[in-house]
Amino acid sequence: MAGSGEHIKALVRSHGSGDDDAFYSVALQVAAQAARQGHHRLATDLKTAVERSRADRPGKVTSIAQPRGDLAELVVATHPAVGLRDLVLSEPLDGQVRRVLAEQRQRKNLLDHGFEPAHRLLLEGPPGTGKTMTAAVLAHELSLPLLTIRLDGLLSKFMGETATKLRTVFEAAERQRGVYFFDEFDALGGDRAGNDVGEARRILNSFLLFLESSSSASLIITATNHRTILDRALFRRFDMVLDYELPDTTQATAVMRRRLGGLASRIPWTELAADAAGLSHADLVRAAESAAKSAILTGNARVGLDDLRAALRSRHSGSCGS
Structure with missing residues (x-):
């Protein structure tokens, strides 16, 4: 079929980047072309395969069952099953989590009025106080995948190219709506007094640039157990800072x-x-x-x-x- 070579290349690109929506779109284009050329059985089979594949996705959750390409080295994708009913927080913190959900659920309404919903969150507090679970709950309640990035591992594994890898993640966040959870943020956001030169400073500046330019398409969540070591200037870069404490x-x-x-x-x-x-x-x-x-x-x-x-x-x- 004419143009099938370009379609094949587009299919390979979308599969490699993990962009399922683009993959299905190209597949349907191939089906339409087949129908125009009289290959009605092929067109029908392609459309049926796309419909069945979409139906197999878990619920209405945006599916990234297995990130592909460069993204596969950087993130772990899950579809959490924990909801708000499973999360035990203080009343003020519970209210903040619910506010994030309300703004995300009314995202289009807010954007239509010229306001962005809160989508850059910093979670800070002692280990085991519910930060990771909060990210999972937000993903579940919004029917989005949770994509976890361990910043300490990213720094150690990709030293010298960390900024490039971060760009890959933020570009994915623009293409694929989800909850992107950067754990161990203190590995990146420690007081810059000791990072005035070198790789650490460049990585942090790159992260902040990506963060500030990120759209509200995805939730960008960072978590730290050590708020006191973070540069205070970092806090204004986030839409909300959620403080976690040991339970009463x-x-x-x-x-x-x-x-x-x-x-x-x-x-x-x-x-x-x-x-x-x-x-x-x-x-x-x-x-x-x-x-x-x-x-x-x-x-x-x-x-x-x-x-x-x-x-x-x-x-x-x-x-x-x-």
């Missing part, structure tokens, strides 16, 4: 009860306040899981107070949240 007694109870479900009936939660104090969300989840397994292995239908207390004390003695 009420939140700690909610985290454990949610994880244990029906196994947690008749537990005097107030008696566990001292044991839960100082533990992160991640530690509390792991303690609840450990207590549940202990109960199951001993043939009990419910988790007891002693099981939970022992599990919480174990988290204090040797483990830390992540």
Whole structure:
């Protein structure tokens, strides 16, 4: 067929870049051309294949099952199943997360009035306090893929070409709507007083340039466990800064009860306040899981107070949240 060579090249390019929408568009162009040339069976088969492939996507989630090309080296794509109901945060923080969702859901309305929805977020706080889970929840609630970029690994693996790799990620964010989660941001955004020259300064400046020029098509989220080492000038580059803290007694109870479900009936939660104090969300989840397994292995239908207390004390003695 005339023009089929160009179509094949376009198919290869779109497949290599992971752009499924472009791939399907070219495939339908091939089908239309086949129909015009009288190859009706081929046209029908192509259209059917495209429709079935699109239908196989998980729900209405934008699919990046496996990033391809250069992007495959840089990101890990997932489709999280955790929603707002699974996220236990303080009331102010919960309100900020809901505001981000509201602005993203009303994105077109805001843009029509000349306003961009919040899409550049900095999450900061101790390990295990819900930063990664927040990114997952935003992706799930917006039916978008979560693409995670570990900045510490990016720096160590691609030193000398990190800025180029960052450009690849931000260009993907323009083409493919998603939640792009840059973890370990302190690896990149540490106080620039020590980075006045050299590669680290150039990488940071490149990241900030890409960040400022990014459109609201995707959510760009960065996370750090060490806010105090970040250059203060960085904070104004973000639309919102979300501060995470260790859970209070009420939140700690909610985290454990949610994880244990029906196994947690008749537990005097107030008696566990001292044991839960100082533990992160991640530690509390792991303690609840450990207590549940202990109960199951001993043939009990419910988790007891002693099981939970022992599990919480174990988290204090040797483990830390992540």
